[in-house]
Amino acid sequence: MNWIKDRTKRVSMIRTITQLVFLLLIFYISIVAVWKGLLLVVVLGATVCLGRLFCGWACPLGLYLDLTTLIRRALRIDHWSLPRKLNENLHKTRYLIALAITLLVLGGTFSMAADFENFVWLRPPYTPFAFMLEPLQPIVLPWQPPFGALAGLSGVYLTFPYVGEFLLYLHSTSLAFPLAYLFVFAVLAASFKVRRVWCRFCPTGVSAGALNRFRVFSWIPLLRLSKKGEKCTKCGICQRVCPVQVTEVYEKKDGDIHTSMCTVCLRCVEMCPERNCLSLKLAGQTIYKSRSWLDGSSV
Ligand code: SF4
Ligand code: SF4
Ligand code: SF4
The missing domain is CATH 3.30.70 (Alpha-Beta Plaits)
Incomplete structure (x- = not known):
């Protein structure tokens, strides 16, 4: 328990434990099938008051990325820092990605006019909600995800954030699985050298932090x-x-x-x-x- 005494590690360790607890909580919420839209409302609502605390302390994808950093540190391998201009531009690009995804998925949503009366459009994956909630995806599931998993054995399935979207939108092509695997490999490999690499693009993080961009809202975050x-x-x-x-x-x-x-x-x-x-x-x-x-x- 040396980390409790070590002031350079104490908060980081408490944060990792908190992230693991939230992963279990989110896993439980997935099992009891809480409407995912509600989860998004809670996450974004909390962000209005607490800034991107969710990103730092609760997001499962953030935890997976942090774990790759811990492995890299244990192996005593240095990280890469991105050039400042590139990093700032990537952060700005998040807004474009978020907008493009929202328009694309909304386009799909409204093309399903026949299902409006059944409220199908309110449920993932036919809403932007599904994409925005992907970082909350547990990677091990005791049931088969609706659009397929990366692998499965004895009723336990392995998946990763955004894999469901790949398999959903590309399911009719032979490229779906190779691209999904390539995506997972690319994210994990990149995050091994560049800390929290996905968080520099992530549209969920961008929507969570968007309010802070505007001075008029700068008084809102309590934290x-x-x-x-x-x-x-x-x-x-x-x-x-x-x-x-x-x-x-x-x-x-x-x-x-x-x-x-x-x-x-x-x-x-x-x-x-x-x-x-x-x-x-x-x-x-x-x-x-x-x-x-x-x-x-x-x-
Ligand atoms: S540069 Fe940063 S870490 Fe160093 S004293 Fe100032 S605020 Fe603290
Ligand atoms: S930016 Fe996205 S992936 Fe990163 S912690 Fe926030 S929600 Fe999770
Ligand atoms: S994200 Fe960077 S600036 Fe924000 S609390 Fe962590 S170390 Fe500090």
């Missing part, structure tokens, strides 16, 4: 990072440790940090070596702040 400029020594650690390469924490002179890229993982606060320089505030109250972990006597 936010804040910085005391006079404490910052410009050491750059916060920038280096951020899994999605947010630069605002480093660059901000003072005060609250507004960025839709931040997943509130708290790695920057955990690693900032200056006491009380970075903090997490809930409704204006500090609930977690950086400690001087470099100096054991002052922690």
Whole structure:
């Protein structure tokens, strides 16, 4: 239990445990067949108040990506950082991807006019909801997913976020399974070297963070990072440790940090070596702040 004493790992470990608990919870919700639209409303509703806390602490796909990072670290292999301009452009591209997917799926939705009276259009996969909920997909299922699985043995099926969409929309072609496997391999291989790589494109994350983009809504999130400029020594650690390469924490002179890229993982606060320089505030109250972990006597 050394990680409990180690202030550079404590929050990260608690976060991993929380992600695992949420994975089990989401697995249970899948079993009891809660209407998935409700799940999306809860996720996006919570985001309005809490920022992208879901992305940092609960998303199953985020957990799978973080696990590849843990494996890479255990193997002592360095990660790649994307060039800043490319990273920013990828984050912007998320909006286009989200828009394109929404229009495409809505197009499919409205072409099913005959089924409107049966409310088929309200249920996945005929709504954008299905795509937006893909990051919540458990990868092991005790039943066959409706559009197929990557593999199955003795009633246990292996799948991955977005595989259902591949098999649904390409089911009539021989390309469906190869493309689905290629997609999974590409995401996992890329995330092995580039931390949280999918989160830089993800349309679910973009919709969750979209409100933060507009100044008029910037007062809404109750949960936010804040910085005391006079404490910052410009050491750059916060920038280096951020899994999605947010630069605002480093660059901000003072005060609250507004960025839709931040997943509130708290790695920057955990690693900032200056006491009380970075903090997490809930409704204006500090609930977690950086400690001087470099100096054991002052922690
Ligand atoms: S950006 Fe998408 S994949 Fe990443 S944590 Fe958020 S919802 Fe999950
Ligand atoms: S880690 Fe802390 S002290 Fe270092 S640059 Fe970031 S905010 Fe400043
Ligand atoms: S800015 Fe800090 S809290 Fe936000 S994603 Fe980066 S490391 Fe995590």
